[in-house]
Amino acid sequence: MxxxxxxxxxxxxxxxxxxxxxxxxxxxxxxxxxxxxxxxxxxxxxxxxxxxxxxxxxxxxxxxxxxxxxxxxxxxxxxxxxxxxxxxxxxxxxxxxxxxxxxxxxxxxxxxxxxxxxxxxxxxxxxxxxxxxxxxxxxxxxxxxxxxxxRKLPSTSDIEKAQEGKWVKIALGVAMLAVGWWIKNKFGPSTAASPPSQASNTAGKRHSS
The missing domain is CATH 3.40.30.10 (Glutaredoxin)
Known part of the structure; x- marks a missing residue:
């Protein structure tokens, strides 16, 4: 034993x-x-x-x-x-x-x-x-x-898709900013000097007289 x-x-x-x-x-x-x-x-x-x-x-x-x-x-x-x-x-x-x-x-x-x-x-x-x-x-x-x-966590493929989606959103955001900047500079208000105001014209006439 x-x-x-x-x-x-x-x-x-x-x-x-x-x-x-x-x-x-x-x-x-x-x-x-x-x-x-x-x-x-x-x-x-x-x-x-x-x-x-x-x-x-x-x-x-x-x-x-x-x-x-x-x-x-x-x-x-x-x-x-x-x-x-x-x-x-x-x-x-x-x-x-x-x-x-x-x-x-x-x-x-x-x-x-x-x-x-x-x-x-x-x-x-x-x-x-x-x-x-x-x-x-x-x-x-x-x-x-x-x-x-x-089991409640996302799978590896879900993580990869989420990461891809994140970069797509970033790229779209950058593209939209670039388009907005181009439109603003292309079609925005002219930067030329504005015509003199009526008050300025009147003052000029008085000075010349």
Whole structure:
């Protein structure tokens, strides 16, 4: 009986090592297009547990946050996939709309079909240790939130069409301004000097007399 239990434990440990060995040791970049496909955050999370850095290249500490997550990703013993997404990058604004309450830089753990936002600063001096403790156990101190659905967001083709429509509107606006300027200069009131007024003519006659 004891040998059977020990054998089972050894087998489970081997499976755990195998699973961890398949977790990338670098930060995976995500975009609006790839976010749900890779993380499956709202559709079952069958790809594993994800620790995602919601970052912004406009934030003055964005680089520091990226370094913290690079160090977290290099941990061979971790059981989460580490990723990063730039909410202010071109094409990712709909992802920012999907997670409106997240202010970058912020760390969010996706597991068990729920999401847990790290309450501390991801740029603090001890951020690596604190975020690691969070995704390992401290997340359980929170009440997990439901992951916002991605189905209500526009598709990639919708985004491309919207961007094309935006440039068409800009081009039409510039063309209308140019036509208006041409019409004003072509058919507008003459810039020639107006004839002298009657009062000026009368004053001239008195002066000559």
């Amino acid at each position: 004891l040998r059977s239990v020990l054998g089972t434990l050894v087998f489970l440990c081997a499976l755990l090592r195998l699973a961890r060995s398949q977790i990338p040791l670098e930060v995976l970049p995500l975009t609006f297009v790839t976010f749900e496909h890779h993380t499956q955050a709202a559709t079952g999370q069958t790809t594993g547990r994800w620790l995602v850095l919601f970052n912004s290249h406009l934030h003055h500490r964005a680089g520091r946050a990226s370094k913290v997550f690079a160090e977290l990703a290099s941990d061979e013993e971790k059981d989460v996939i580490v990723a990063e997404v730039d909410l202010d990058a071109e094409g990712n604004r709909y992802l920012a709309m999907r997670f409106p309450d997240i202010q970058p830089p912020a760390a969010v753990l996706f597991r068990d079909r729920l999401m847990y936002e790290y309450p501390g600063s991801v740029v603090a001096e001890d951020a690596v240790q604190q975020v690691k403790a969070f995704y390992q156990s401290d997340y359980a101190q929170q009440v997990g939130k439901l992951v916002p659905s991605a």
